[in-house]
Amino acid sequence: MFVSLSKSDARRVSTRSALALLLVTVGLLARDAAAAEGTLTCPPELLEFVQAPYPPDAQAAGITGAVTLLLTIEADGAVSAVEVTEPAGHGFDEAALEAARAFVFRPAEIDGQPAPVQIAYRYAFTLAETPAVASTGALVVRLVERGTRKPLAAITVRAGDAEAVSDADGLVRFSALPEGTLRLEVRDPAFVTVEDRETIRAGEEVTVTWRLERTGFADDLEAVGRRPAKEVTRRTLSVQEVRTVPGTNGDALRVVQNLPGVARAPFGLGGLVLRGGGESRAYLEGHPIPTPFHFGLRSTVSTALIESIDLYPGNHGPEFGRGNGGIVDIRLRKPGRDGWHGYGEVDLFDAGAFLEAPVGEKGGIALGARRSYIDALVPLLLTDEQLDAFPVAPRYYDYQALYQTDLSGGHDLRLMAFGGGDRTVFLVEEPADTDPAVRGKADLELDWVGGQAEWGWRVAPDARHRLSAGYVFEAQRGALGKDLAFDYDMHRVTVRDDLEVKAAEWLTVRGGADLEVEHIRATVSLPPPTKDGETAAPVGATGVLKSDSTETWFMPAAWAELQLTWGDLTVLPGVRADYWTIVDALALQPRATARYAVTPATTVKGGVGLYSERPDLDEVDPVFGDPSVGLERSVHYSAGVEQRLGEYLTADLVGFYKDFDDLVTRTDDAEDGGTGFANQGEGRAYGLEALLRLENHPRVYGWVAYTLMRSERRDAPGDDWRLFGSDQTHNVTVVGNYKLSTTWELGLRWRFVSGNPYTPIDRGTYDSDADAYVPVPGASLSRRLEPFHQLDLRVDKHWIFDAWRMTTYLDVQNAYLRQNPEGVTYNFDFTEQAIIGGLPLIPSFGVRGEF
Amino acid sequence: MRFRLLPMFALTLAALAAGCGDDFASRSEILDYRVLGLEADPPEVGPGDSVRLTAHDLDPAGRPIEYAWTLCLYSVGPLVDFACADPALSFGLGGGATVELDLADYDLRGFAEALGGVPRADGTVATLTDGFDVFVVLESGPSAGPRTRSVKRVRVRDGGEPNRNPTAALRVSAERAAPGATVTLTVEPGPDARETFVDNEGGRATEELVYAWYSTGGALASALTYGDDTEVELELPTARGPVDVVLAVRDGRGGLTVQRRRIEVE
Structure with missing residues (x-):
């Protein structure tokens, strides 16, 4: 990994010293193992240059020289050690050593966090008045990526016999080239080779700009913000992977569904069921996302704002809680650091635009918005029969504004505002025979608006503090016909305070507190909700329950974790305490993970931990449920091995077991009138996850993900075990993307997933008052649909211009026209059944222009 | 109910939609x-x-x-x-x-x-x-x-005003018709078919009658076989023979009356 100092460093130096000229710095060496695993997200910046005295004897003799130093820069920016690696003699070495010790840097950042690094630094001593200067000239080459205009760092340029490396701003400086015509050349495996000639004139500086065209994937593949692994299972996706996985239309959260441990959602929709069950939560920088998906079609966070996505299917650390499932944590990037950029895009579903720009020297702002037009296109694209089967034509929009800046003294600030909405309206003119009373106009609407603020502070070289707060207002409204309706408003405030202190080389302490406060007003007229494995009865038979409530719930939590390192062994014991006022319950949840690097390429790992979640809100509602029910709990166990297989391949194999207890299930007590619940269920999910991944290759990326799992439960002691509704025995996903040339990419995704279990219906009982048949179910979730398999293809074509580029893509879902079963439907009296088919072949064409 | 409301509603709608595209009778x-x-x-x-x-x-x-x-x-x-x-x-x-x-x-x-x-x-x-x-x-x-x-x-119920079954007459536009002909079925609710009553909130409400239409042959206009439409067309079968038509009238509170007529296809 090579970096250089920024242009501002060089400028500052040159203005302060006529004699000492900073030429170039090359090479950054990770100083410890932890840093080695991270990615340099910000190079060190020289803030205070100290001019070295020119050795008098050398000056008198007209001798110039350059000393190459190895500087150790601490996380606070101080230079703690200097070593001469290429001496120049004549007193230059001692002078450079003394001066460099007093340099002050803005610290480097690895994975966004200040970190100690080592850099090679060349301290040059030149004599401005020497006659040699008169016969040389200067050349500045500015390297940018063709199409995006992004500066290209760490690219070697050859000018005649001289070589230099571009800095973070893409600048390559040659200060003393001999007069005459020189051959210039850039040879880098990631870019098309460029050769040119330039005339150097004595005493003049020539500036040229070269636009380099990539031969492979962008650096995004590499710069995914990876942090040192400490969890048993954390899988990180890069933005490039998010953008081009076929069948996902570049949607951030839907790409996560292609990783091990994530159940396939029906009809290609969004949804997160991780390792068999329990509530899985999606976070944006540590704060829960109110509505992760637009009707399951799109995630509500713009991909343009995302740096990386971390998936924790289980055994996550104590910094997250309130769910028995897994975690998806989206991390935002710093916008506008290298100038104005933006894009506009249009595809089958929606159109969006994005713009980012620098604000000041250390800040940036980004604005994005998106609006769908499916509601206009669906009637044109589908047949009448398909429209009957999929009559919902959703309309959605979202917007985001993000500002981030680095402040002096090791502080940084991030502000974000966001909002969005979904709506669909249609007429159920011809009711289903199985529930004829449900008819009329259906109107569903969901709106949200909110914001986040985060203040980060490097308290000390080895201590970092992060305080953040979020607010969101969410309104859900829905109605169907005259009798069914809900109207629900929620204000949610979240606060997080996280502290990390590296107390010793072997000990890092993390801890924090977080609070979620929800104020909810709900007016509901709905039938009792069905639970996992249950079959919905006609509304006319069950009747409609009405509830009108206003509640405020507090959910405070505190957590702590130690990271103990002994050589290649890392152990992380931790604990989290959660309290829920809604059920007046405290949960103390110890958790621990361990990792041991058997060899540099092989790591074994394991973990165990307690997790808790509150019941569904209808289950504690006095009308729909039972306010006396309490927390559901689970214990996560996992163990596995990570293996690096050569330069590009990694393998990850994890076995897991999840033990559920106190599950809230329906009672059959007559006194409850059929809507009673109790913490009487138990469950278990166990299996194996395997991930073989190809990454960091210039032309190819992809993975093979396989999950073998069984998840089952019983709803009361003594009951038979039965499957969870999300149980999928085999889940295979193959994702591959190949860059054919600088302008063509091909991608595919193939999935094979065991069919979802379903509850058969044996017969119907005729309810004369409802004039409908009430289904009489057989054994819960005792049958399984045929397996799902589907191939999705994608081709991207880029047109690259000097200052912008255009990309078109064709994304074809279900390329070989598989009729995948997604459910079972019945006739009016449940004596006949038919399979509900999945999506037909869906070609999606998109255009994106970016600068 | 925050996490489950919208998905539940959407699934209900999907289920409704799913029932429409099949080939069931x-x-x-x-x-x-x-x-x-x-x-x-x-x-x-x-x-x-x-x-x-x-x-x-x-x-x-x-x-x-x-x-x-x-x-x-x-x-x-x-x-x-x-x-x-x-x-x-x-x-x-x-x-x-x-x-x-x-x-x-x-x-x-x-x-x-x-x-x-x-x-x-x-x-x-x-x-x-x-x-x-x-x-x-x-x-x-x-x-x-x-x-x-x-x-x-x-x-x-002990006391109060008891509900009564609704009254209604079923009329057909023709009791004998040719194969494939269209016959109009009409319901005429009785003068006191729609009662007023005290609803769950304590207010006065009037019953809304719901009509369910059936036949043993031919094809009723499917969108109208259940609801408040008082007139439905029946396309008779092409085969000769009797066709029974049935109308069930419900008042939404347990009250029911059922009327039958027979049409000869000849």
Whole structure:
């Protein structure tokens, strides 16, 4: 990994010293193992240059020289050690050593966090008045990526016999080239080779700009913000992977569904069921996302704002809680650091635009918005029969504004505002025979608006503090016909305070507190909700329950974790305490993970931990449920091995077991009138996850993900075990993307997933008052649909211009026209059944222009 | 209910949609033995009153039908197939298309008092003054065929204004018509068919009648076979023979009347 100092460093130096000229710095060496695993997200910046005295004897003799130093820069920016690696003699070495010790840097950042690094630094001593200067000239080459205009760092340029490396701003400086015509050349495996000639004139500086065209994937593949692994299972996706996985239309959260441990959602929709069950939560920088998906079609966070996505299917650390499932944590990037950029895009579903720009020297702002037009296109694209089967034509929009800046003294600030909405309206003119009373106009609407603020502070070289707060207002409204309706408003405030202190080389302490406060007003007229494995009865038979409530719930939590390192062994014991006022319950949840690097390429790992979640809100509602029910709990166990297989391949194999207890299930007590619940269920999910991944290759990326799992439960002691509704025995996903040339990419995704279990219906009982048949179910979730398999293809074509580029893509879902079963439907009296088919072949064409 | 409301609603809608695109026969086509309604007369009674229970059924094949009636004083409800909460609360009522139920035989007043009120699904309890339902279950069908299980609620209430079954007349535009011809079916509700009553919120409300149309042949305009349309067109079959049309009128509070007419296709 090579970096250089920024242009501002060089400028500052040159203005302060006529004699000492900073030429170039090359090479950054990770100083410890932890840093080695991270990615340099910000190079060190020289803030205070100290001019070295020119050795008098050398000056008198007209001798110039350059000393190459190895500087150790601490996380606070101080230079703690200097070593001469290429001496120049004549007193230059001692002078450079003394001066460099007093340099002050803005610290480097690895994975966004200040970190100690080592850099090679060349301290040059030149004599401005020497006659040699008169016969040389200067050349500045500015390297940018063709199409995006992004500066290209760490690219070697050859000018005649001289070589230099571009800095973070893409600048390559040659200060003393001999007069005459020189051959210039850039040879880098990631870019098309460029050769040119330039005339150097004595005493003049020539500036040229070269636009380099990539031969492979962008650096995004590499710069995914990876942090040192400490969890048993954390899988990180890069933005490039998010953008081009076929069948996902570049949607951030839907790409996560292609990783091990994530159940396939029906009809290609969004949804997160991780390792068999329990509530899985999606976070944006540590704060829960109110509505992760637009009707399951799109995630509500713009991909343009995302740096990386971390998936924790289980055994996550104590910094997250309130769910028995897994975690998806989206991390935002710093916008506008290298100038104005933006894009506009249009595809089958929606159109969006994005713009980012620098604000000041250390800040940036980004604005994005998106609006769908499916509601206009669906009637044109589908047949009448398909429209009957999929009559919902959703309309959605979202917007985001993000500002981030680095402040002096090791502080940084991030502000974000966001909002969005979904709506669909249609007429159920011809009711289903199985529930004829449900008819009329259906109107569903969901709106949200909110914001986040985060203040980060490097308290000390080895201590970092992060305080953040979020607010969101969410309104859900829905109605169907005259009798069914809900109207629900929620204000949610979240606060997080996280502290990390590296107390010793072997000990890092993390801890924090977080609070979620929800104020909810709900007016509901709905039938009792069905639970996992249950079959919905006609509304006319069950009747409609009405509830009108206003509640405020507090959910405070505190957590702590130690990271103990002994050589290649890392152990992380931790604990989290959660309290829920809604059920007046405290949960103390110890958790621990361990990792041991058997060899540099092989790591074994394991973990165990307690997790808790509150019941569904209808289950504690006095009308729909039972306010006396309490927390559901689970214990996560996992163990596995990570293996690096050569330069590009990694393998990850994890076995897991999840033990559920106190599950809230329906009672059959007559006194409850059929809507009673109790913490009487138990469950278990166990299996194996395997991930073989190809990454960091210039032309190819992809993975093979396989999950073998069984998840089952019983709803009361003594009951038979039965499957969870999300149980999928085999889940295979193959994702591959190949860059054919600088302008063509091909991608595919193939999935094979065991069919979802379903509850058969044996017969119907005729309810004369409802004039409908009430289904009489057989054994819960005792049958399984045929397996799902589907191939999705994608081709991207880029047109690259000097200052912008255009990309078109064709994304074809279900390329070989598989009729995948997604459910079972019945006739009016449940004596006949038919399979509900999945999506037909869906070609999606998109255009994106970016600068 | 935050996390489940919208998905639940969406799934309900998806289920509704899913039922539309299949090739099942419409519920309005009577192709085999069907119970089209259980009528309680009166539909709402006091704890010491008698009720006349009638099965409105139709078998296109004209086979002899067997009936077995049962009374359950308290059923857990539709989620468990209207199972009787306790076998001791279940009583046989005999056979036949029509039976008499004398509630005085079951001491409903003592039953309600012993329970301290009958539990409702929303967690509240109902007293005799509020009114609660007893359940009548009918197992019926051709002697050699499968049985149909049907359920009817009878509202028992002490005092107040009892509900009555609606009245309505079914008219057909032609009692004899050519194969493939279209016949118009019309319902004329009786003058006092739509009663006013005290709703759950304590206000006055007027019943809204719902019409369910059936035929043993031909094709009814499917979107209109259930709802408040008072006129429906029937496209007669191309085969000659009798076609029975049936109209069931419900008042939404347990009241029911069923009317039949026969059209000869010739």
